[in-house]
Amino acid sequence: MTIPTIADMTSRGESPEILFWVGCAGSYDERYKRVTKAFVKILQAVGTKFAVLGGEETCTGDPARRAGNEFLFQMQATQVIQVLNGYQVKKIVTACPHCFNTIRNEYPDLGGKYEVIHHSVFLQQLIDDGKIKLKEGGAFKGRRITYHDSCYLGRANNIYEAPRAVLESLDADLVEMKRCRTTGLCCGAGGAQLFKEPEAGKSDIHTDRAGEAIATGAQTIAVACPFCMTMLNDGVKARNKEATVQVKDLAELIAESQGL
Amino acid sequence: MYIAQQVAFLITLTVAGILVRRRVLFIRNNIRLGKANVINDRHGERLKNMLLVAFGQKKMFKRPVAAVLHFFIYAGFLIINLEVLEFIIDGFFGTHRIFASFLGPLYPWMMNFFEALAVAVMLACLVFLLRRFVIRIPRFWSSEMTTWPRLDAALILTTEIVLMWAILFMNASDQLLQQVNEHYVSTGTLYFSSMLMPLLESLTPGSLLILERFCWWFHIIGILGFSVYITYSKHLHIFLAFPNTYYARLEPKGQINNMPVVTREVRSMLGLEAAAPQAPSEPGRFGAKDINDLQWNSLMAAYSCTECGRCTSECPANLSGKKLSPRKIMMDVRDRMEDVGKSMASGGPGIADGKFLLGDYITKEEINACTSCNACVEACPVMISPLDIIIEMRRYVAMEESGSPAQWNSMFQNIETNFAPWKFPSSDRFKWASENS
Structure with a gap:
């Protein structure tokens, strides 16, 4: 499948409606990659203009913060926020509740303010809007x-x-x-x-x-x-x-x- | 006769006041050992939490049986205190049932209502005793429920029952005295206590007077003694539930507190802002090793805990037999505060006694077992967060000791080098898009 990256889109002078935050499990875990692909198929089927960070995506820092390593978390988070702000990302959808929680609740203190939606809520909206029948x-x-x-x-x-x-x-x-x-x-x-x-x-x-x-x-x-x-x-x-x-x-x- | 009683009452009230004041100051000093973070925002939301959760008992009702029984005791406590007010006024002025003259025909209604509450309180306390000591509900018998916490619960429940009997016997003898002694104003028939009257009918007016006075004194000394006792007991929740719900965190439960001191350092390391010209006068430690590293509201929370164990009974780590018990975390914080406070009060080393909350009270094995699932926070009827304390201790272990479990250290290393918690090269991150599905 051809997945648009935000870098490509930006170089074409376009911007996505949503950034799909794939997450580490979504990128590496053999079983969970099937979820990533399923969600992409849905996005494509309903015609949502989305992009991913692709190779520019990294861990949000969630496990580091929860294990007590606040330095590592903030190093990670600050760099992610630089990337996201660099692309002027406004709206993020992710299937991972941990990424969702971190970006939505914990990034604002570090300068990352976005509208963050979990895919369950996003899917519900698609159904409510009649885009998925x-x-x-x-x-x-x-x-x-x-x-x-x-x-x-x-x-x-x-x-x-x-x-x-x-x-x-x-x-x-x-x-x-x-x-x-x-x-x-x-x-x-x-x-x-x-x-x-x-x-x-x-x-x-x-x-x-x-x-x-x-x-x-x-x-x-x-x-x-x-x-x-x-x-x-x-x-x-x-x-x-x-x-x-x-x-x-x-x-x-x-x-x-x-x-x- | 009345003068002597008035003097005795004043002395009793003063002694109780002194003892309570001493304990309140002791507890306040212990809470002040914590970091003095300022909570001064969103007053409306905080007030709403306090009214719904503390005053309105909202979270209690997740377990309806205990909630209804607890509500009887809670309502009894709030409303029967009106009668204690009458006791205090009578005690001061040597009057008898001073409210009767103001309330007139309403007074018997009020007294009957109080008696009904007293009976409800007795029944509720009895069922609570049965649940604890006969049915033996598991959360009251887990490992942190050692001798003192179990005895504490038994003492509270028994005292409340005995105090309610004192009210009923006092009212019964009072009603008999009303027929012979004009000092005793008519209260009309009081439904519950009048049932006890046949037991007392053979007593002489003199004996009745002694019984009535004994019950009156027993009740007021009991109430005053109880108010001293609760400052040593888990029962302190009856007061601290209110400030604790008021100062509880309002952010989504998943959000962990930011550490601004780390933010400054990280931003200067990444070259995003110049390093602070002077090292900030931040106290030395990252995270919490002892109670003085915790925020004051976490310490107050430990004094607000009534050891009901709803947290522990919902904790996945505890349910699967791990050593972690969120209730024990709160009990340990409180024990540590009491130990430090006593040491300071007796001229000892206080916090510098060579012991630490982490290590001497709480072990790493306990804090490492937490899944941060927030089941304990959700379960707490007074909005205590054991999770905040666990995360602070993990921060200390990770950042000051580099003492996290080896597999976590590997995970940290993976994030640093591969930008993922697993050992996959970051160049493979986007491979999923080019693989066949």
Whole structure:
């Protein structure tokens, strides 16, 4: 696929409607790259004029800040802000709640002020605006889906309903886990936990959470975060359910329903 | 007789006042050990939080059973205090039920309402005791709930029950005395306490007088003693919940506080602004090793914590058996403040006693286990953030000790060299676009 970079666009004297912030997982993680591509297909299908930073994108610094390395975070963040401001970026859409939280809430103190939208909210807007039309009784009819709240969307930023609205539009059988919304159980990856082994304990958080999701009888666990995707995939595998239970991002489900 | 009682009452009130004042000053000094960050913005939002969350108990109602029972005790405390006001006026002036003469026919209604509340408080406290000590709800028995926290809870609940019985027995003997002693103004029939009257009917007027006075004194000394006790107890939340919700952070929960001192340094390193001509007079440490590195409102939060354990019961690290318990973080901060404060008060070294919050009270294993998921912050009925404290301690470990877990140090290195937390070359970052899907 041909993905426009903001550098190319700027050199042509154009500017994008939105900057799609891909994130490190979206760029490097084998599984999660499929989410990046699914979201790009949606953007292309609805004709949104977007661009990516491409090779100029770097880590936002989120895991460094959460692990306590404020110097590294601010070094990273300040440089990202220089790039974004250099291109006069106004509006950013990202699929990663961690990038979303950092750019939206933490960059303003360092001079980076943008309108930042998580892809769940963006997808909901596309559906509300009729740009994505969902077919009645499509491939998802009767398929049981449960949504796992990402901490960095939910509690961190009070986004609980947009992902659910997106899923409801699929005409699927949406079921909730007992711990959901404000009491949703973390997948275990936040706060830089993804980058180290957990401390000693009696169980792993991600297998506990995968167990709660599987117990709903859902064939699909919907996620809206790359870390949640990794953790719940591992959890489903640890419970030997990978043959019957899939972990999918909202963008993948929408792309699938659109035949993209 | 009345003069002697008035003098005794004045002495009691003064002693209680002195003791409470001493503890309040002690606690205030402990909170002032923290950094003096100024919180002086968005007063309307802060007031709204205080009214909804502290006064209105909004967050309690996430767990409805405990919330309703707690509401009885809370309403009882607020409203029965009107009766304590009458006690104090009577105690001062040697009067008896001074409000009766002002309120006339309303007075029996008010007293009946108070009695109903007193019964509700007793029932609620009884159910709370059962939940703690018979049903043994797990959050009241986790490892940080050692002897003193468990005893503290038991003492509070039992005291409240006993104080309510004192009111009912006082009113029962009072109603019997009204028939024989004109000092005792008529209150009409008080529904709940009148049920106790048959127990007392065989007593002589003299004995009734003694019983009524005993209950009156027992209740007022109990209330005053309780107000001294709560300053040593987790029960301090009844006052500190109000300032704590007022000063709670208003930013989205995902936002971590910026460190301006680092911003200045980073900007000068990147050549974005000239280095400050003089080294700022910032205290030496990055992050928090001890309580004096934390902000004052984090310290006040520790005194506001009532150890209900809702935070810990929602914490994914704790649920999966890790050592981290957000409640223990708050209890440790408070214990450290008490230890430092006592040391200072007795002429000891205070904060320089060779101990530190991080290391001697809280371990790295605990703070490293946090997923920053904010479940604890969301769960707290009085808006305490254990997460703020955990992040400050991680900052100390990372920036002052370079003592983060080895895998985090590798992650830091990857971000520095590859601009990604993983060891992938940055030249591969945009490869996804040219791969087949």
